[in-house]
Amino acid sequence: MRGISRVSTLPAMATPSLVSLAIDGGIPVRSPGKPWPQWPQSPPAAERYLLxxxxxxxxxxxxPIRDSELFERRFAREFAAWVGTRHCVPVDHGSSALVIGLESLGLDYGDRVLVPALTWTASATAALRAGLVPVLTDVDAVTGCMSPDDVDLGVDAKAAVVVHWSCCMADMEALTALGDRSGILMVEDCAQAHGAGLYGRTAGTWGRLGCFSTQQGKVLSSGEGGAVVTDDDALALRLEELRADSRSYRTDRGRCGELETVETASIMGSNFCLSEFGAALLCAQLEVIDEQHATRRRNYDLLAAIVEGIPGVRLHRPHPGQTQMSIYELPFIFDELPTGTSAPYLARVLSAELGTEFYLTDEPLNTSRLLRPWTKPTLRPLADEFVRLHDGREFPHADFFGRNTVVTHHSTLLGTESDMEDIGAALRKVVRTLS
Known part of the structure; x- marks a missing residue:
């Protein structure tokens, strides 16, 4: 046994179980009966609102209109105020938010849109659904987000979907300045950044618009859902029509029995409306999200101090200008994987030691099986261009994060100081045993 004396007061057969990994039959760091916080959590007002x-x-x-205000309208108003924008248009999915966000920009068929390689596939497939061609970019080596250094101006992109990844915001100050100089419209993908802030400005307020997901795993959850925020009045009207079959909110209160929307029809839309049940859940979730953010940040700071002393592994760190964290998934980065190991193996090892799931970040889109537009005949012209544009492109930083990163869900950080110490103990055990 590496680093363990063979002289022991324990029975000889017991010694291996104390130093072996749980995945190999050893004793786990954390007692199997010690629970972790669960997700999603039901906020105090959720049941009443749903009823x-x-x-x-x-x-x-x-x-048809009835006596009480729609939760959908209430959520739109409260979420816009929470983010700090004039408008919020709720939708049924985060993917829908990206689709109508891109459609609202008035781009032409086949225009190119920059998308970071390190993100979920919807960030790219939304562009295809909007009749556009996603062009993958590499990401910053520190934050894992798109940066000005990764933007290839030679592809003549008309827009960029800037993803705030895991717990870090992209450098929107630099990116918006680049967009202003080069004519690239910045769309923020804030699916992992509810309430995050950079230089005191909230995620979603830097670009032309910000797109959010409220899928079950997100820090603000309705099971499925999303929202688009903007300060642009004309853009907001277009977004309303794009998500409600060319209809927008009526400007008067309306009478009981009339519809909440009117056929303004300046642009043809689809039905991406959020249900009242989802909107009610979101109104209840908004009442507790700030407190949950504070707990996660407190535990992040505790864990960062613990991990600082463990060789070979580091906690993902945000851009120095980030003034508020919103932690969706927390990456643990192994700069050099121990010999004979891989990120999938480390994820299984940590899960066994701690009794909660550690897993891989999304596979980079340059190798993901989920981004294959050529499998849909109706996308053929866009798919052909997508393939041509990516011939020979490389994404070393995205590949590094995909290969060397293990993440845990944000609910882990809703635990206690003791929980964070357990994570540190598991990391130390894994690093020591596999070194």
């Missing part, structure tokens, strides 16, 4: 919807006989924005 209000259930018995109010108005389950959707497109239903």
């Amino acid at each position: 209000d919807v259930l018995h109010g006989r108005r389950w959707t924005l497109t239903g």
Whole structure:
């Protein structure tokens, strides 16, 4: 046994179990009976709000007006105020937010849109759904987000989907300045950045618009859902029509039995409306998210101090200008993997030691099986251009994060100081045993 004396007061057969990894039959760092915080969590007001919807006989924005305000309208107002924008347009999915966000910009068919390689596939497939060609870029070696150094001006992109990844914001100050100089419209993908801030400005307020997901795993969750925020009045009207079959909010209160929307029809839309049940959950979640953010940040700081003393592994660190963290997934980065190991193996090892799931970050899009536009015949012209543009391109930083990173869900950081110490103990054990 490396580093362990063979002289022991324990029975000879017990010694291996104390120093072996749990995945090999050893004793795990954390007792199997010690629970972790669960997700999603039901906020105090959620049940009451959902019952209000259930018995109010108005389950959707497109239903007839009744006496009470829609939760959808309430969420739109409260979320815009929380983010710090003039407008919020709720939608049924984060993917839908990206689609109508890109459609609202008035780009031409086949225009190119920059997308970081280190993100979920929806950031790129949304461009294809909007009739555009995603062009993958590498990411910053520190933050894992798109940076000005990664932007290839030679591809003549008209827009960029800037993803704030895991717990870090992209350098939007530099990117928006680049966009202003080069004519690239900046769309923020804030699916992992609810409430994050850079230089005191909230994620979603830097670009032309910000797109959010409220899928079950997100820090603000309705099971499925999303939202687009903007300060542009004309853009907001277009977004409303794009998500509600060319209809927008009526400007008067309307009478009981009338519809909440009117057929303004300046642009053809689709139906991406958020249900009242999802909106009710989001209103309840907004009431607790700031407190949850504070808990996660406190535990992040504790864990950062613990990990600082463990060789070979580091905690993902945000851009120095980031003034507020929103932690969706927390990456643990192994700069050099121990001989004979891999990130998938380390994820299994840590999961076994701690009794909660550690897993891989999303596979970079340059190798992901989820981004294959040539499998859909209706996308053929866009797919052909996508393949041509990526011939010979390399993404070393995205590949590094995909190969050397293990993440844990943000719910892990809703635990206690003792929970963070358990994570540190597991990391020390793994590093020591595999070195």
